Amino acid sequence: MKGSRPVPCALLIGLAIATQISLGSLVGGGVDAVDIPLLLLLWFSLVDRFGRVLAVGVAIGGTRLLWGVSPPIEVFAPLATGVLWIRFARNGVDPRDPGRRIALVTLALALAGFTHRFLWSVPWSGSVDAWAEGLLIGTLSAILLFPILDQTVPFVRSATHPM
Amino acid sequence: MTSRNGAGWAMMCWAILVLVSFGAKRFADPARRGRAETEGWRLLQAQLIDEARTDREVARLDLLEIYRDGLDGFQPISARLRPFPDFSPQRHGGLIDVGSADGVAVGQGVIGRSGVIGQVAEVDEMHSSIVFSDDPEFRASFRIEGKGRGVVAGGPGRDEFHPVIRLDPFSFDPGDLLLTSGEGTRFPRSLVLGVVRVAHIPIESTRIEPPPGTTDSQEVLILSLPQLRSGR
Numbered sequence: 064m065k066g067s068r069p070v071p072c073a074l075l076i077g078l079a080i081a082t083q084i085s086l087g088s089l090v091g092g093g094v095d096a097v098d099i100p101l102l103l104l105l106w107f108s109l110v111d112r113f114g115r116v117l118a119v120g121v122a123i124g125g126t127r128l129l130w131g132v133s134p135p136i137e138v139f140a141p142l143a144t145g146v147l148w149i150r151f152a153r154n155g156v157d158p159r160d161p162g163r164r165i166a167l168v169t170l171a172l173a174l175a176g177f178t179h180r181f182l183w184s185v186p187w188s189g190s191v192d193a194w195a196e197g198l199l200i201g202t203l204s205a206i207l208l209f210p211i212l213d214q215t216v217p218f219v220r221s222a223t224h225p226m
Numbered sequence: 227m228t229s230r231n232g233a234g235w236a237m238m239c240w241a242i243l244v245l246v247s248f249g250a251k252r253f254a255d256p257a258r259r260g261r262a263e264t265e266g267w268r269l270l271q272a273q274l275i276d277e278a279r280t281d282r283e284v285a286r287l288d289l290l291e292i293y294r295d296g297l298d299g300f301q302p303i304s305a306r307l308r309p310f311p312d313f314s315p316q317r318h319g320g321l322i323d324v325g326s327a328d329g330v331a332v333g334q335g336v337i338g339r340s341g342v343i344g345q346v347a348e349v350d351e352m353h354s355s356i357v358f359s360d361d362p363e364f365r366a367s368f369r370i371e372g373k374g375r376g377v378v379a380g381g382p383g384r385d386e387f388h389p390v391i392r393l394d395p396f397s398f399d400p401g402d403l404l405l406t407s408g409e410g411t412r413f414p415r416s417l418v419l420g421v422v423r424v425a426h427i428p429i430e431s432t433r434i435e436p437p438p439g440t441t442d443s444q445e446v447l448i449l450s451l452p453q454l455r456s457g458r
Contacts, residue, residue: 071237078240084311085247098315131312132319132347132355132363179316183362184379184390184430192424192433194382214236 071218072115076122079103097200099208100126101145101175105168106212108149111219116146137182141175148174165205172201282306285445289339293447298414300335302447303328307336307343307356309441318384318441319357324448325350333412335366335449340437341418342366342406343446354448359420359436360385368419369407370396378404378419378434385436387420389429398425398432411451 083099100123107116124138131138148171176194286304293302305322312319324330326349336343336356344364348355357363357380364380364387374394380387389398402422408415424433 074237078237078244080313081244082240082247083313083315085244127313129313131314131317132357133312133314133317138314180362180382183381197383211236211240215233217233218237 071215072119073122075103075212075215076100076119076126080123080126097197097204098172098175099204101142101172102168102201102205102208103212104142105145105149105171105205106209107219108146108171109153109164109167110216113150115219116150120146137179140182141179144178145171145175161209164209165202168205168209169198169202172205173198282445289445289447292339293337296414296416297449298408299451300414300449301329301452302449303330305330305336305446305448306443307338307446308443310355316362316381317357318361318380319344319347319355320441322346322354322356322446322448323352325352325354327351329450330354330448331450335412336446337413337417337449338440338444338446340439341420342413342436343440345412346448358441360387360441365390366413366419367407367409368404370398370402370404373402375407375409376429385441386423387434387436389432389434392429397427398422398429400425404434413449 079100079102083097086097086099104116104119104123107119120139120142124135124142127133127138128135149167152167152170176197180194290302290304303324305324305328307320307322309320322330322336330346330349332346332349334346336345342359344356344358344361345366346354347357347361347363359366360380360383362379362381365377367375367377368389369375374392374396376389376392376394378387379390382388400422402425404419404421406413406415406417406419418437420434420436422432423435426432
C-alpha cells in the first residue's frame, strides 16, 4: 500500500488500547462512551484514506474479539456506525476546524453508543445519567487526544488532511 | 524541531502518560491500595505456600458453608475469580480457574460472599470467562419482598444494572432490595442481586447497584443444575 506505515499505526493502536485499560479503573461511573481506540479510529476516519481506516478498524476489532467476550456484531457494528457517520458527514465540514471536528466526533460517539445499546436492549433503557456522563467524558477525551494525534501525522504519510 | 521529531515526542509523551496512569491505578482503586499495604505480609506468605493453600481452601469451605442450605438443588463448583479488563470498554467481566472439564457451561450463575456476581460467558477446558452483573449480557429474574417480580439487565454504566420487565404491577423505591426469584435455571431463590439507588419512570431508567465487592478478586461458586446436565 502506497504510503503505508504499519509500525506507527500499530504503536498508536497499542497506545490507545493501553490508555483504555488504564482509564477503565481510574474513571468510575458511566464510562460507556470513553472508548479511546474508537476515538483513534474516528480520527483516522477524519484524516486518512478508507483503506487505512479499514485496517485500523479490523485491528481494533480483532483485539476485542481475541481478548473479550463480545461477539463480532457487537464489536464491529458500533465501530462501523461511527466511521460511516464521519465519512458521510465530513464532506460538508472542514476537518481542519477543531470545533466542528469535535462536534462530528461527539455525534459519532453517540451513534456508536446507541448502536451498542440497541444490540443488547432497547436503546433508551438504563439510566440516562450514565450515558450522558460517558458522552461528556468521551468528548473531553477527544478534545485532549486529537491535538496529540495531530502531532503524529508525519508518521502517517497518507493522511489527506494533516492538521 | 522537525515535524517528525514532534510526532515522536508526542507519541513518547502519550506513552509516559499511559505508564503514569497505570501507576496511579494503585491509588485510585481502594482494593489495590489495600493490597499494597499488605505487600509485606504477602512476601512473608510467599515462603509459606502450604499455608496460603490452606487459607484458600478455608475460604472455599467457608463459602460453601454460607450457601449450604440455600442452593435448592444447584450443584456448586468452587472457583477463583480474577477480574480481567475486557478490551471492549462496555463489557465487564473476569476469569475463573475452572472450565468444561469441571462441569462449567455457558449461562451458569456465579455467586460470591456478597450475593450474585454474574454468569458464565465463555468456557474453555481449563478456565472460563464470566460477565459481571453490570455487563450488558447479564440477565436475571428478581423479586422484591412484598412487592413483585421482574427481570433485570446489566449496564449501561459500570456498577449498575436496570430493570427491563415488571411481571407484577409495582413501583420501585430507593433502598428496595432485589433478590433472585428462583425462576429459571441460573440462580436459586433469595440470593442478593442489588439495591435500588435511583427509582425512575419509565422503569428502564431505574438505577440498581450490585452489592459492594462484587467485582473483586475472590473465591466464587458456579451453580449448575445436575438434572439439566443429565438431560442434555
